[in-house]
Amino acid sequence: MSPAFMRLWGVPIVLGILTVIGLVAALLGDGLLDYVSFVTLGMPVALGAWHGLRKQGQ
Amino acid sequence: MTPVTIRRWAWVHKWSSLVCTVFMLLLCITGLPLIYHHEIGHLLGTEVESKPMPANTPKADLDKIIAAAKALYPGKQMMYMSQEPDDDTIWNLTLGDHGTDENYKATAVDARTAEVLPTPQFEGSFMSVMFHLHVDLYAGLWGKLFLGLMGLLLLVAIVSGVVLYAPFMRKLDFGTVRRARTPRTKWLDLHNLLGIVTLTWAFVVGATGMINTWADLMLKYWQATEMADMVAPYKNAPPLATFGSVQQAVLNAKAAEPTMKIGFIAFPGTPYTSEHHYGVFMNGVTPLTSRLYKPVLIDAQTARITDSRELPWYLTALLVSQPLHFGDYGGQLMKFLWAALDIATIIVLGSGLYLWLKRGVNVPARAGKDEAQIEPGLVPAMAHGEGK
Numbered sequence: 137m138s139p140a141f142m143r144l145w146g147v148p149i150v151l152g153i154l155t156v157i158g159l160v161a162a163l164l165g166d167g168l169l170d171y172v173s174f175v176t177l178g179m180p181v182a183l184g185a186w187h188g189l190r191k192q193g194q
Numbered sequence: 195m196t197p198v199t200i201r202r203w204a205w206v207h208k209w210s211s212l213v214c215t216v217f218m219l220l221l222c223i224t225g226l227p228l229i230y231h232h233e234i235g236h237l238l239g240t241e242v243e244s245k246p247m248p249a250n251t252p253k254a255d256l257d258k259i260i261a262a263a264k265a266l267y268p269g270k271q272m273m274y275m276s277q278e279p280d281d282d283t284i285w286n287l288t289l290g291d292h293g294t295d296e297n298y299k300a301t302a303v304d305a306r307t308a309e310v311l312p313t314p315q316f317e318g319s320f321m322s323v324m325f326h327l328h329v330d331l332y333a334g335l336w337g338k339l340f341l342g343l344m345g346l347l348l349l350v351a352i353v354s355g356v357v358l359y360a361p362f363m364r365k366l367d368f369g370t371v372r373r374a375r376t377p378r379t380k381w382l383d384l385h386n387l388l389g390i391v392t393l394t395w396a397f398v399v400g401a402t403g404m405i406n407t408w409a410d411l412m413l414k415y416w417q418a419t420e421m422a423d424m425v426a427p428y429k430n431a432p433p434l435a436t437f438g439s440v441q442q443a444v445l446n447a448k449a450a451e452p453t454m455k456i457g458f459i460a461f462p463g464t465p466y467t468s469e470h471h472y473g474v475f476m477n478g479v480t481p482l483t484s485r486l487y488k489p490v491l492i493d494a495q496t497a498r499i500t501d502s503r504e505l506p507w508y509l510t511a512l513l514v515s516q517p518l519h520f521g522d523y524g525g526q527l528m529k530f531l532w533a534a535l536d537i538a539t540i541i542v543l544g545s546g547l548y549l550w551l552k553r554g555v556n557v558p559a560r561a562g563k564d565e566a567q568i569e570p571g572l573v574p575a576m577a578h579g580e581g582k
Contacts, residue, residue, distance in 0.1 A: 143367075144360060144363055144364060145360075146368075148359070148368075148390045148391075148393065151390070151393075151394070152393060152394045155393075155395050155398075158531075159395070159518060162481075162523050162524035162528060163481060163482060163514075163517060163518070163523055164482060166481055170524045170527065170528070171527075173528060174524065174527040174531065177531050178531055180391040180392060180394075180395065181391075181531055181535060184387060184388050184391035184392065184538055185534075187368075187369030187371060187387055188387055188388060191373070192370065192371050192372070192373055
């Protein structure tokens with residue numbers, strides 16, 4: 137993996153993996169797994185909201 | 195990627211999105227209240243609620259419950275009865291003039307007292323409008339299949355969108371939104387940002403939604419193959435004049451599958467069973483198996499079990515795909531995320547439409563130059579929207 141590839145795709149790949157974990161976790165059990173699901177599936181939402189709403193200088 | 199390759203992907207992205215965007219916006223907007231259909235039902239008072247009674251109150255005989263519903267709608271025959279997985283104090287029953295009556299009547303009966311509960315009819319309510327616009331556009335099977343095709347185009351748009359993410363974002367850090375530039379640049383960045391964060395979720399929800407549009411076809415196939423096989427001995431039997439006890443049928447089904455509970459019961463004449471059987475559909479008790487059904491077909495005269503089989507793989511796949519579409523398997527926290535991701539998808543769709551509508555507008559020289567630096571040769575194709 138070249139640094140340029142990781143700079144472009146690193147975050148999207150991690151978010152994709154977190155989303156899959158989040159979608160599957162709550163399917164397999166209740167209780168703790170529901171929270172695992174909330175935290176992992178919440179990451180794409182949080183990052184989207186943070187970058188979408190924050191003031192950016194550029 | 196060469197400029198020609200990018201232009202081809204841009205063409206695919208543009209047309210797959212343009213065709214499905216209006217329908218996807220409709221699905222996202224109507225899907226939002228559907229996520230919270232229980233809560234909205236409580237607020238509007240359209241949710242049936244039973245009186246609080248001690249948890250160990252004995253349950254009424256099912257034949258009494260059916261008799262109560264039939265007394266309310268004399269002359270109609272039973273179609274289905276079911277319970278919500280989280281509430282065993284209410285039975286929901288539907289009755290009609292025949293087994294496939296679309297103008298069926300629904301009523302709830304208290305599972306302990308066998309008293310009919312006030313039941314608002316679903317058809318015509320706000321949630322039913324949302325439901326039809328989301329599921330079949332009031333056009334039955336063809337409406338479903340049409341929306342399924344739009345779902346397929348969404349998947350194509352998502353894949354081509356991911357391919358195009360690379361040339362647009364190569365020179366930018368993740369999450370960059372160039373707010374100081376033209377509104378089009380800002381919305382392009384937001385489209386890329388929200389598109390890439392919602393990518394996996396939107397793909398899963400789109401794909402499982404598409405699979406759900408094939409549910410009717412899968413059921414028809416199952417009825418014509420497996421179920422026809424299960425009830426083959428009854429093929430030439432005369433129609434039933436009298437029916438046996440449903441209570442006894444359910445007791446027998448429970449004895450055969452002691453670890454499972456009743457999901458729903460289909461009555462003779464409905465598509466889920468034969469003319470001669472009660473179809474008792476059993477659920478497992480774990481989060482995953484509570485989504486699956488095991489049909490137990492019971493002779494509607496003798497209440498003896500005729501046959502019981504696991505569902506075939508395609509129906510299992512359909513049933514497992516449903517929670518992944520509904521987002522109803524992780525409590526309130528998951529519903530909240532489902533709503534947030536749904537809103538993010540609405541913004542992706544809306545900004546995509548905006549970017550297309552603004553394609554012909556000449557961008558100011560400075561901003562145009564900046565965009566051109568992202569990928570030489572790309573901006574003319576994208577900014578003016580004509581792939582040629």
